[in-house]
Amino acid sequence: MLIGDYALPAYGQLRTTQDIDIAIAASYERSTKLQGELVQLGYQIPTPPSPDAPLFLVADLKMKLEVEIWTKPDGVVFDSELLRRRVKVRPFGDDFEMFVIGPEDFIVNKLARQDRGVQDEQDALSVLARRKGKLDYEYLRHRAKQAGVTGLLHTLIEKTDV
Amino acid sequence: MFEIDLAAKILSYCDENELAVSDLIRKVSGNHDKTMALVRELEERTLLLPRISRNHSVGRPRKLLRTTPLGKQFITEYNRLHDLFLRSNDNDLNKAIHQAELAQRLVEIGLYPYERFQELNEIVQNIARSAKIEQHTR
Numbered sequence: 453m454l455i456g457d458y459a460l461p462a463y464g465q466l467r468t469t470q471d472i473d474i475a476i477a478a479s480y481e482r483s484t485k486l487q488g489e490l491v492q493l494g495y496q497i498p499t500p501p502s503p504d505a506p507l508f509l510v511a512d513l514k515m516k517l518e519v520e521i522w523t524k525p526d527g528v529v530f531d532s533e534l535l536r537r538r539v540k541v542r543p544f545g546d547d548f549e550m551f552v553i554g555p556e557d558f559i560v561n562k563l564a565r566q567d568r569g570v571q572d573e574q575d576a577l578s579v580l581a582r583r584k585g586k587l588d589y590e591y592l593r594h595r596a597k598q599a600g601v602t603g604l605l606h607t608l609i610e611k612t613d614v
Numbered sequence: 615m616f617e618i619d620l621a622a623k624i625l626s627y628c629d630e631n632e633l634a635v636s637d638l639i640r641k642v643s644g645n646h647d648k649t650m651a652l653v654r655e656l657e658e659r660t661l662l663l664p665r666i667s668r669n670h671s672v673g674r675p676r677k678l679l680r681t682t683p684l685g686k687q688f689i690t691e692y693n694r695l696h697d698l699f700l701r702s703n704d705n706d707l708n709k710a711i712h713q714a715e716l717a718q719r720l721v722e723i724g725l726y727p728y729e730r731f732q733e734l735n736e737i738v739q740n741i742a743r744s745a746k747i748e749q750h751t752r
Contacts (some may be wrong), residue, residue: 454741462740462745466734470716471709516719542744543737552745569706 453540453551455525455561457575462539463555464578475522475553483508483523512568527599528557528565533591555579556592563608564599569610581612616655620644622692624652628662629681629689638679653679656695 453459456473460466478486484501488507491497496511506524511517528534537554553561562568562576580587596605620642627633627641635653642649654661661684667676705749716726 458738458741461742464739466742468728468731468738470713470734474643516716516723516725518716539745540748541741543740545740546616567705567708569703570701571706571709 453553453587454541454543455522455528455553455558456520458543459552459558460575461576462541462552463558464575464582467575470518472517472519473522473525473527474519475525475530477524480523483521486521507609513519516559520585525561525600527560529595529598530552537588537591555583556588559587559592560595560601560604563596563604570580576605577608577611580608584612616652617648618692620649620652620657621661624649624656625661625681625689628679629686632665632678632680634667634676634678656685661688676685685748722732 454462454469454473454474455476455506457467457469457471476483480501487497487501490510494514496513498509498511499505501508501567506526507520507522509579510519510521512519522528534554534557537557538551539554540549541552542549552558559576559579562572565572592605593602620638623642624638627638633641635650637652639646653662657664660682663680663682665680667678673674717730718728720730
Protein backbone atom coordinates (compact mmCIF):
# COMPACT_ATOMS: atom_id res chain seq x y z
CA MET A 453 0.00 0.00 0.00
CA LEU A 454 1.06 3.59 -0.59
CA ILE A 455 2.37 5.49 2.41
CA GLY A 456 4.20 8.82 2.73
CA ASP A 457 3.85 11.68 0.30
CA TYR A 458 1.74 9.79 -2.24
CA ALA A 459 -0.80 8.86 0.43
CA LEU A 460 -1.20 12.53 1.35
CA PRO A 461 -3.50 13.51 -1.57
CA ALA A 462 -6.00 10.85 -0.47
CA TYR A 463 -6.72 12.81 2.72
CA GLY A 464 -4.84 16.09 2.78
CA GLN A 465 -3.44 18.71 0.49
CA LEU A 466 -2.17 17.91 -2.99
CA ARG A 467 1.61 17.90 -3.13
CA THR A 468 3.80 16.36 -5.79
CA THR A 469 7.22 14.97 -4.97
CA GLN A 470 9.50 12.34 -6.47
CA ASP A 471 9.47 10.25 -3.27
CA ILE A 472 7.37 7.16 -3.73
CA ASP A 473 6.97 5.05 -0.59
CA ILE A 474 5.25 1.69 -0.56
CA ALA A 475 4.72 -0.45 2.54
CA ILE A 476 4.52 -4.22 2.27
CA ALA A 477 3.68 -6.69 5.02
CA ALA A 478 6.44 -9.17 4.29
CA SER A 479 8.80 -11.25 6.38
CA TYR A 480 12.54 -10.84 5.82
CA GLU A 481 12.59 -14.02 3.73
CA ARG A 482 9.75 -12.90 1.49
CA SER A 483 11.24 -9.45 1.19
CA THR A 484 14.61 -10.92 0.13
CA LYS A 485 12.85 -13.10 -2.44
CA LEU A 486 11.01 -10.06 -3.80
CA GLN A 487 14.25 -8.11 -4.07
CA GLY A 488 15.81 -10.95 -6.07
CA GLU A 489 12.85 -11.02 -8.44
CA LEU A 490 12.98 -7.25 -8.93
CA VAL A 491 16.69 -7.44 -9.81
CA GLN A 492 15.89 -10.15 -12.38
CA LEU A 493 13.31 -7.82 -13.91
CA GLY A 494 16.02 -5.20 -14.41
CA TYR A 495 15.54 -2.97 -11.37
CA GLN A 496 18.51 -1.95 -9.31
CA ILE A 497 18.63 -2.43 -5.55
CA PRO A 498 21.68 -0.51 -4.33
CA THR A 499 22.00 -2.11 -0.89
CA PRO A 500 22.14 -5.83 -0.04
CA PRO A 501 19.24 -7.24 2.02
CA SER A 502 19.50 -6.84 5.77
CA PRO A 503 17.10 -8.14 8.43
CA ASP A 504 17.53 -4.87 10.37
CA ALA A 505 16.76 -2.53 7.47
CA PRO A 506 13.26 -0.99 7.66
CA LEU A 507 13.20 -0.50 3.88
CA PHE A 508 14.96 -1.16 0.62
CA LEU A 509 15.35 1.15 -2.31
CA VAL A 510 14.35 0.10 -5.81
CA ALA A 511 15.70 2.14 -8.71
CA ASP A 512 14.37 2.08 -12.23
CA LEU A 513 17.44 3.23 -14.13
CA LYS A 514 15.61 3.60 -17.42
CA MET A 515 12.85 5.82 -16.06
CA LYS A 516 15.08 7.39 -13.40
CA LEU A 517 12.56 6.58 -10.72
CA GLU A 518 13.20 5.50 -7.16
CA VAL A 519 10.75 3.73 -4.92
CA GLU A 520 11.27 3.04 -1.23
CA ILE A 521 9.75 -0.28 -0.19
CA TRP A 522 9.13 -0.34 3.55
CA THR A 523 8.84 -3.60 5.44
CA LYS A 524 8.99 -1.84 8.81
CA PRO A 525 7.49 1.63 8.32
CA ASP A 526 7.89 3.88 11.36
CA GLY A 527 4.87 3.79 13.64
CA VAL A 528 2.99 1.31 11.46
CA VAL A 529 1.72 -1.97 12.87
CA PHE A 530 0.56 -4.42 10.22
CA ASP A 531 -2.59 -5.83 11.77
CA SER A 532 -6.20 -6.38 10.78
CA GLU A 533 -7.23 -2.89 11.95
CA LEU A 534 -4.63 -1.23 9.74
CA LEU A 535 -5.66 -3.36 6.77
CA ARG A 536 -9.35 -2.59 7.35
CA ARG A 537 -8.68 1.14 7.25
CA ARG A 538 -6.81 1.13 3.95
CA VAL A 539 -8.47 2.90 1.07
CA LYS A 540 -8.42 1.73 -2.52
CA VAL A 541 -7.14 4.24 -5.10
CA ARG A 542 -6.52 4.30 -8.83
CA PRO A 543 -3.29 6.21 -9.42
CA PHE A 544 -3.25 5.58 -13.17
CA GLY A 545 -6.94 5.76 -13.91
CA ASP A 546 -9.38 2.84 -13.99
CA ASP A 547 -6.94 0.12 -15.10
CA PHE A 548 -4.97 -0.28 -11.90
CA GLU A 549 -5.97 -0.34 -8.24
CA MET A 550 -3.86 -0.24 -5.14
CA PHE A 551 -4.28 0.56 -1.48
CA VAL A 552 -3.31 3.69 0.36
CA ILE A 553 -2.72 3.68 4.13
CA GLY A 554 -5.67 4.86 6.28
CA PRO A 555 -5.71 8.50 7.41
CA GLU A 556 -5.01 7.82 11.10
CA ASP A 557 -2.10 5.49 10.30
CA PHE A 558 -0.85 8.01 7.75
CA ILE A 559 -0.65 10.69 10.46
CA VAL A 560 1.17 8.44 12.93
CA ASN A 561 3.59 7.21 10.27
CA LYS A 562 4.48 10.80 9.33
CA LEU A 563 5.00 11.80 12.96
CA ALA A 564 6.98 8.70 13.88
CA ARG A 565 9.47 8.94 11.02
CA GLN A 566 13.08 8.78 12.14
CA ASP A 567 13.95 11.49 9.62
CA ARG A 568 10.86 13.60 10.37
CA GLY A 569 11.02 17.07 8.93
CA VAL A 570 8.79 20.07 9.40
CA GLN A 571 7.14 19.16 6.09
CA ASP A 572 6.08 15.81 7.59
CA GLU A 573 4.42 17.64 10.48
CA GLN A 574 2.71 19.96 8.00
CA ASP A 575 1.45 16.93 6.07
CA ALA A 576 0.04 15.38 9.24
CA LEU A 577 -1.51 18.71 10.16
CA SER A 578 -3.06 18.96 6.72
CA VAL A 579 -4.89 15.64 7.21
CA LEU A 580 -5.90 16.53 10.77
CA ALA A 581 -7.36 19.81 9.55
CA ARG A 582 -9.07 18.54 6.41
CA ARG A 583 -10.56 15.48 8.09
CA LYS A 584 -11.40 17.20 11.33
CA GLY A 585 -14.34 15.45 13.00
CA LYS A 586 -14.17 12.55 10.54
CA LEU A 587 -11.12 10.80 11.96
CA ASP A 588 -11.30 7.96 14.46
CA TYR A 589 -9.57 9.87 17.28
CA GLU A 590 -9.60 6.95 19.70
CA TYR A 591 -7.77 4.77 17.18
CA LEU A 592 -5.47 7.66 16.27
CA ARG A 593 -4.47 8.22 19.92
CA HIS A 594 -3.99 4.50 20.42
CA ARG A 595 -1.62 4.28 17.44
CA ALA A 596 0.17 7.47 18.47
CA LYS A 597 0.75 6.00 21.93
CA GLN A 598 2.15 2.82 20.41
CA ALA A 599 4.52 4.90 18.28
CA GLY A 600 5.51 7.27 21.11
CA VAL A 601 4.25 10.43 19.42
CA THR A 602 1.31 11.29 21.68
CA GLY A 603 2.72 14.70 22.68
CA LEU A 604 3.35 15.79 19.12
CA LEU A 605 -0.06 14.59 18.00
CA HIS A 606 -1.72 16.50 20.83
CA THR A 607 0.12 19.70 19.81
CA LEU A 608 -0.99 19.34 16.20
CA ILE A 609 -4.61 18.61 17.15
CA GLU A 610 -4.56 21.78 19.26
CA LYS A 611 -3.32 23.71 16.23
CA THR A 612 -6.32 22.59 14.22
CA ASP A 613 -8.57 23.99 16.96
CA VAL A 614 -7.16 27.52 16.60
CA MET B 615 16.34 47.37 13.19
CA PHE B 616 16.30 45.96 16.68
CA GLU B 617 16.41 42.36 17.73
CA ILE B 618 12.74 41.39 17.64
CA ASP B 619 12.82 38.23 19.76
CA LEU B 620 14.63 39.99 22.60
CA ALA B 621 12.37 43.03 22.28
CA ALA B 622 9.29 40.81 22.59
CA LYS B 623 10.79 39.13 25.65
CA ILE B 624 11.49 42.48 27.36
CA LEU B 625 8.03 43.81 26.56
CA SER B 626 6.40 40.62 27.89
CA TYR B 627 8.31 40.83 31.18
CA CYS B 628 7.45 44.52 31.64
CA ASP B 629 3.83 43.79 30.77
CA GLU B 630 3.51 41.24 33.57
CA ASN B 631 5.00 43.57 36.21
CA GLU B 632 6.57 46.99 36.36
CA LEU B 633 10.26 46.14 36.52
CA ALA B 634 13.40 47.89 37.66
CA VAL B 635 16.12 47.91 35.02
CA SER B 636 18.39 45.69 37.14
CA ASP B 637 15.57 43.12 37.59
CA LEU B 638 14.86 43.15 33.88
CA ILE B 639 18.51 42.51 32.99
CA ARG B 640 18.57 39.62 35.45
CA LYS B 641 15.40 38.12 33.93
CA VAL B 642 16.61 38.48 30.36
CA SER B 643 19.99 37.07 31.43
CA GLY B 644 21.65 38.40 28.32
CA ASN B 645 24.36 40.88 27.52
CA HIS B 646 24.01 43.99 29.74
CA ASP B 647 24.99 46.60 27.13
CA LYS B 648 22.87 45.00 24.43
CA THR B 649 19.81 44.86 26.71
CA MET B 650 20.27 48.48 27.82
CA ALA B 651 20.60 49.68 24.23
CA LEU B 652 17.42 47.84 23.34
CA VAL B 653 15.54 49.25 26.36
CA ARG B 654 16.52 52.78 25.25
CA GLU B 655 15.29 52.08 21.74
CA LEU B 656 11.99 50.63 23.03
CA GLU B 657 11.55 53.79 25.12
CA GLU B 658 12.20 55.98 22.08
CA ARG B 659 9.59 54.05 20.13
CA THR B 660 7.15 54.49 23.06
CA LEU B 661 6.80 50.75 23.48
CA LEU B 662 8.22 50.99 27.01
CA LEU B 663 7.38 53.70 29.51
CA PRO B 664 9.99 54.57 32.15
CA ARG B 665 9.00 55.89 35.57
CA ILE B 666 11.26 57.08 38.37
CA SER B 667 10.33 55.61 41.75
CA ARG B 668 11.34 57.51 44.89
CA ASN B 669 9.62 55.16 47.32
CA HIS B 670 12.87 53.79 48.68
CA SER B 671 14.21 55.70 51.68
CA VAL B 672 17.80 54.85 50.90
CA GLY B 673 19.81 54.74 47.71
CA ARG B 674 19.24 56.26 44.33
CA PRO B 675 15.72 56.55 42.86
CA ARG B 676 14.89 53.49 40.79
CA LYS B 677 13.90 53.56 37.16
CA LEU B 678 10.91 51.31 36.59
CA LEU B 679 9.75 50.12 33.20
CA ARG B 680 6.24 49.29 32.06
CA THR B 681 4.98 48.18 28.67
CA THR B 682 2.76 50.77 26.98
CA PRO B 683 -0.51 49.93 25.13
CA LEU B 684 1.50 50.18 21.90
CA GLY B 685 4.01 47.72 23.39
CA LYS B 686 1.16 45.34 24.27
CA GLN B 687 0.00 45.52 20.67
CA PHE B 688 3.55 44.67 19.60
CA ILE B 689 3.47 41.53 21.79
CA THR B 690 0.12 40.45 20.35
CA GLU B 691 1.34 40.88 16.79
CA TYR B 692 4.64 39.19 17.57
CA ASN B 693 2.86 36.13 19.00
CA ARG B 694 0.55 35.97 16.01
CA LEU B 695 3.42 36.18 13.54
CA HIS B 696 5.51 33.72 15.51
CA ASP B 697 3.14 30.94 14.49
CA LEU B 698 3.52 31.88 10.84
CA PHE B 699 7.30 31.48 10.68
CA LEU B 700 8.47 29.12 8.00
CA ARG B 701 10.65 26.57 9.71
CA SER B 702 12.77 23.79 8.31
CA ASN B 703 15.12 21.39 9.97
CA ASP B 704 18.11 19.46 8.65
CA ASN B 705 15.87 16.60 7.50
CA ASP B 706 13.85 19.00 5.33
CA LEU B 707 17.02 20.40 3.81
CA ASN B 708 18.41 16.90 3.14
CA LYS B 709 15.15 15.91 1.46
CA ALA B 710 15.22 19.08 -0.68
CA ILE B 711 18.80 18.25 -1.74
CA HIS B 712 17.70 14.71 -2.61
CA GLN B 713 14.83 16.06 -4.73
CA ALA B 714 17.25 18.38 -6.51
CA GLU B 715 19.61 15.46 -7.20
CA LEU B 716 16.78 13.41 -8.67
CA ALA B 717 15.84 16.31 -10.92
CA GLN B 718 19.49 16.70 -11.94
CA ARG B 719 19.63 13.02 -12.93
CA LEU B 720 16.60 13.53 -15.16
CA VAL B 721 18.31 16.42 -16.90
CA GLU B 722 21.46 14.33 -17.41
CA ILE B 723 19.55 11.74 -19.44
CA GLY B 724 17.66 14.38 -21.37
CA LEU B 725 14.35 14.23 -19.51
CA TYR B 726 12.68 17.52 -18.72
CA PRO B 727 11.88 17.65 -14.95
CA TYR B 728 8.72 19.65 -15.57
CA GLU B 729 7.34 16.84 -17.74
CA ARG B 730 8.06 14.37 -14.93
CA PHE B 731 6.36 16.74 -12.52
CA GLN B 732 3.28 16.80 -14.73
CA GLU B 733 3.21 13.00 -14.89
CA LEU B 734 3.52 12.70 -11.12
CA ASN B 735 0.99 15.46 -10.61
CA GLU B 736 -1.53 13.52 -12.66
CA ILE B 737 -0.95 10.50 -10.41
CA VAL B 738 -1.50 12.70 -7.35
CA GLN B 739 -4.75 14.02 -8.82
CA ASN B 740 -5.92 10.48 -9.59
CA ILE B 741 -5.17 9.35 -6.06
CA ALA B 742 -7.07 12.30 -4.60
CA ARG B 743 -10.06 11.80 -6.90
CA SER B 744 -10.35 8.02 -6.50
CA ALA B 745 -9.85 8.15 -2.71
CA LYS B 746 -12.66 10.66 -2.44
CA ILE B 747 -15.02 8.40 -4.41
CA GLU B 748 -13.95 5.32 -2.42
CA GLN B 749 -14.51 7.02 0.94
CA HIS B 750 -17.82 8.46 -0.18
CA THR B 751 -19.17 5.04 -1.17
CA ARG B 752 -18.05 3.28 2.06
